[in-house]
Amino acid sequence: MAFRPSAEKREEKERVRAALLSAALRLGAVHGFASLGLREVSREAGIAPTSFYRHFADMEELGAAIIGELVSAVVGSISEQVLKSTDDAFVATSVDAALRAAEREPELIRFVVAERVGASAQLRGLLRSELAALARALHTACVGLRASDLLPLMAAESAVVLLVDGCGQALDTTARSRSQLRDSLLWGVGRLLGA
Amino acid sequence: MAFRPSAEKREEKERVRAALLSAALRLGAVHGFASLGLREVSREAGIAPTSFYRHFADMEELGAAIIGELVSAVVGSISEQVLKSTDDAFVATSVDAALRAAEREPELIRFVVAERVGASAQLRGLLRSELAALARALHTACVGLRASDLLPLMAAESAVVLLVDGCGQALDTTARSRSQLRDSLLWGVGRLLGA
DNA sequence: TGTACATCAGTGAACGCGCGTTCACTGATGTAC
C-alpha cells in the first residue's frame, strides 16, 4: 500500500518549504534573486544545505514555485478586485490594488519586476503567463462596461506594463512620491484604456 | 613633469577596456549581468584576471561604464532622431528607432532592460537618468509640434516605459511577431502622447 | 498485538572548483638633467 505521511508530517514539510520561499524573497530583495545560492537560502531558512534538495532540484525550481504559489495569488487577487469594481472605477481599482501589493509585499513585487526581464527564460515565461491573466481581467472589466470589444487586448497588456513598472518605482521610495506615482499611473492606464 | 603615455599606448589601453565592456555584454546576454564574475569577463576579454583592476575597481564600475559610454550613445541617437523627426511622425520615429536599436545591439538592450530593475541601486539610478533624457526629448518633440506644453512630462515617461519594455519583448523572438509588437507600441505610445 | 520492513525529511563530512583579491615582478616607455 502507498506510503502516507501523517497530516502533521506533511504540514511540517510544507512549513520548511514556505520558509525556503520566504528566505529567497528576503535575500533576493537585498542583492537580487539571480545571484542567490542554494546554501545561502538554506542557511537563512534554518536548514542544512543538503536538505534543500528534499524540496527543490535547484534555485530555478524554487523561483518557479514562488511564481506558481505566491505571485499567482497576488495577481489573482488584483484581477478579482478589478473584475468586481463597479462602474468605470476599474482603472483606479487596478492602480490602487497594484500599489497596495507593492506596499504589502515589496519583496515579492521586487522579484516579479526583476525576473520578468531576468536571465531565466523559464521564469520570464511563467511571469508572462501570470501577467497575461491580469491583462485579460483588465480587458474584460473594460469592454464589459461599454458593451463593446473594440478596445484591443494589447491596450490592456500595455496597461499592465505600466502597472508593473509603477510597482517597481514604488519600491524605490526616493524615486517619486507615492501620490505623484499614483497620479501618473491613473493618467497612463486611464489613457490606454480610454476611460 | 606629468607622465604622458603615447597616443599608441592610450589607444591600446582603450582597446582592452572596450574588450572588457563587450565581453561583459556578450556573457551577460547569456546568463545575466548580475551573475557575472570579474574572472569570467577577463577570460572572455583575453586578459589575466589581475589586469581587470587596471581598468575597473569591480563589476559595478564596469556596469557604470557600459551605461555612461554605450547606453548613453544609443539613447542619445534615439533622442536625436526623435527631435529631428518632421511633423507628427515622432511617435513612429521613436518606436522604430527603439526597435532598430534592439535589433542592432540586442546585448546592450538586454542589459538596459534588466539592469533598469536590477539589484544595483547605482546602475538603476544611472539608467533612470539616461531614460529621463529620452523622455524629455519625446516631450519636447510632442509639445513643440502643437505649440503647447499641456501634455504632462509623465506622459512621455510612461511612453518610455512602454518603449523599453517593447525592446525587451523584441529580444524574446518567440513572444510576439515583430509587426504585432510594432503595432502595439505605435498604438500605446500614440495614445499616451495624444497623437 | 508484535515484528520486520519501507519511506522519507533532515544531516555532517567530504569533494573539487571557481571566485575575488594580494603581491611582487616584468618590460616598455616617458621624464629629468
Add this chain to the structure above:
DNA sequence: TGTACATCAGTGAACGCGCGTTCACTGATGTAC
C-alpha cells in the same frame, strides 16, 4: 647625447572562501502480515 629614475598595463603564483553536489547515515513514522 647618455643615464638614472618614474610610471603603468599586464602577469603568474598564491591565499582563503563559499559554492553545488555526493554520500551514507539517523530517526521518526507508516505499512504488511
